[in-house]
Amino acid sequence: MSMMKIEVIDRRTFLIGAGASAATLAALSNLAHATPDQAAAFLAKLTGGAQPAEGKVKLVMPEIAENGATVPTEVSADSPMTEKDYCKSISIISTKNPKPHICTFHFTPRSGKAVAKIRVRMAETQEVWAVAQMSDGKWYIGKTTVKVTIGGCGG
Amino acid sequence: MSRKVSMNGRGRKRAAVVASLLLAAGLAGYGASSAMACDACKGKYEVDGRKSGYLFATKETQSIQDDxxxxxxxxxxEKGRELWTKVEGEAGKSCASCHGEPESLRGVYPVYPKYDPKTEKLINIEQRINRCRTEQMKAKPWKWESEPLLAMTTLIGYVSRGLPMNVKIDGPAKPFFEKGKEFYFKRRGQLDMACKHCHYDFAGRYIRADLLSEGRGGGAFPAYRLKWQKIGSLHRRFKGCNKQIRAEPYKPGSDEYVNLELFVKWRSRGLPVEVPAVRR
Amino acid sequence: MAKARVKVPKTAKAGEIITIKTLIRHKMESGNRKDKKTGKLIPRHIIDKFTAKYNGEKFFWADWEGGVSANPYCSFTCKVDKSGEFEFIWHDEKGEEYTAKAKITVA
Structure with missing residues (x-):
């Protein structure tokens, strides 16, 4: 049955399908999007040029987001959260959204843990960064990739 | 078989559209973290083989609904609760004046739409709310999809949460049910597709990146859709579906959509009221 | 209308790290969306700052941009040592502030 359906696809039908996808993509991409370079520039500004080390900070997002408008996100940093040694902040940076900076959480030893959850917007499939600053001034980075499904039956 | 092979141009086009959508779907949807594989979590969301849209959502989306x-x-x-006690209209009444607590309306949501002898057609929850407003409160009806009407409908659904959907389709409701059913199976729009193509024939398969549900959203709406970033009505969803197959949508609250609502709610019979459900 | 919801445990043990959940009703208009009818950009209107205080001590705060979803949900933790009150403040970039409070008993 399905074999037969595939047999009868003609060129015109494929063009209809392609047209629809192109229209959807055009509608979604008619705005200037940030590039990984802009994200890197934002990062450099944030850290004052310091190169963050990999590790200590974790970014948890779904591998595939059903809808880019609401993507559950969790950030955390490995820190004892004492007066002498704590995580001061974690920023979430997008490499493909219209703006690289999504949000920054600020913590204190009173926080007990450097962990926060939020829901964010992802314009398209992309790499996302979490950048943490510790009380000793050192910077750390964690990365993840989120696939955003576009063009199904949004309605 | 031979008949299908010698399909006329129109038939070929239809089949090809469906096939190309599904083909693209298979590729794009590969690897999505669907909850369909999880038998243990089906629980109350599957009744006699009928599956709620909940089971077609990813676990992340489910977890937003769960808490x-x-x-x-x-x-x-909460907004609905505030409006519940708000006195409006010339009669100087609020919902609470007649109904007391919203919880007194537990059991109302699962039986709507139902036949209304007064207008001799179906009446759904939104229309019932507005009738209370115009007749009992002597207040202005709320506009379809307006914040207050969505909030009140959501509250009415919420107080019936967990109850099984249970609309009547016999007696005077029968002709309207039949019309709703006809709508569901009738091809429409430039893509020449019926509701049933996605939500009956191909439920559980991918259309591009989306996993097709069985279209049993009777207990879910008004639902919070991630795409809308707000609550919306079942009729808004119908409109979206109709636009997607490039058909001229009907107006929310139209007879066509209320009849279709009865059919969809019957398809959802036995499934629990989930309002406010969370969907993609 | 009450725009904000907060969830704080009613009781906790001294030294315990509790989880706090907050949710506020707000469009978080990003400024990147176009009006479908006019084709013009819809001006940005977001909550740009969120602050949490425990007995007056600002212990957690956040800067938000248009990339935060509508009806922002935010959860975080606090190490509690005495009974008291939490205060949460959402600052809208148009200058409005929404606050919510919650009490906790620490044994």
């Missing part, structure tokens, strides 16, 4: 606190749809339930 009343993080479910943003609950904000509309």
């Amino acid at each position: 009343d606190f993080i479910n943003p749809g609950m904000l509309w339930v």
Whole structure:
């Protein structure tokens, strides 16, 4: 049955399908999007040029987001959260959204843990960064990739 | 078989559209973290083989619905409670004047739409709310998809949460049910597709990146859709579906959509009221 | 209308790290969306700052941009040592502030 359906696809039908996808993509991409370079520039500004080390900070997002408008996100940093040694902040940076900076959480030893959850917007499939600053001034980075499904039956 | 092979041009086009959508779907949807594989979590969301849209959502989306606190749809339930006691209209009444607590209306949501002898057609929850407003409160009806009407409908649904959907389709409701059923199976729009093509023939398969549900959203709406970033009505969803197959949508609250609502709610019979559900 | 919801445990043990959940009703208009009818950009209107205080001590705060979803949900933790009150403040970039409070008993 399905074999037969595939047999009868003609060129015109494929063009209809392609047209629809192109229209959807055009509608979604008619705005200037940030590039990984802009994200890197934002990062450099944030850290004052310091190169963050990999590790200590974790970014948890779904591998595939059903809808880019609401993507559950969790950030955390490995820190004892004492007066002498704590995580001061974690920023979430997008490499493909219209703006690289999504949000920054600020913590204190009173926080007990450097962990926060939020829901964010992802314009398209992309790499996302979490950048943490510790009380000793050192910077750390964690990365993840989120696939955003576009063009199904949004309605 | 031979008949199908010698399909006329129109038939070929139809089949090809469906096939190309599904083909693209298979590729794009590969690897999505669907909850369909999880038998243990089906629980109350599957009744006699009928599956709620909940089971077609990813676990992240399900988890937003599962926790009343993080479910943003609950904000509309709260707004509904505020409106419940708000006196409006010339009669100087609020909903509470006649109904007491909203919980007194538990059991109302699962039986709507139902036949209304007064207009000799179906009446759904939104229309019932507005009738209370115009006739009992002597207040202005709320506009379809307006914040207050969505909030009140969400509240009415919420107080019936967990009850099984149970609309009547016999007696005077029968002709309207038949019309709704006809709508569901009738091809329409430039893509020449019926509701049933996606939500009956190909439920559980991918259309491009989306997993097709069985279209049993009877107990879910008003639902918080991630795409809408707010609560919306079942009729808004119908409109979206109709536009997607490039058909001229009907107006929310139209006879066509209320009849279709009865059919969809019958398809959802036995499934629990989930309002406010969370969907993609 | 009550725009905000907060969830704080009613009781906790001294030294315990509790989880706090907050949710507020807000469009978080990003400024990147176009009006479908006019084709013009819809001006940005977001909550740009969120602050949490425990007995007056600002212990957690956040800067938000248009990339935060509508009806923002935010959860975080606090190490509690005495009974008291939490205060949460959402600052809208148009200058409005929404606050919510919650009490906790620490044994």
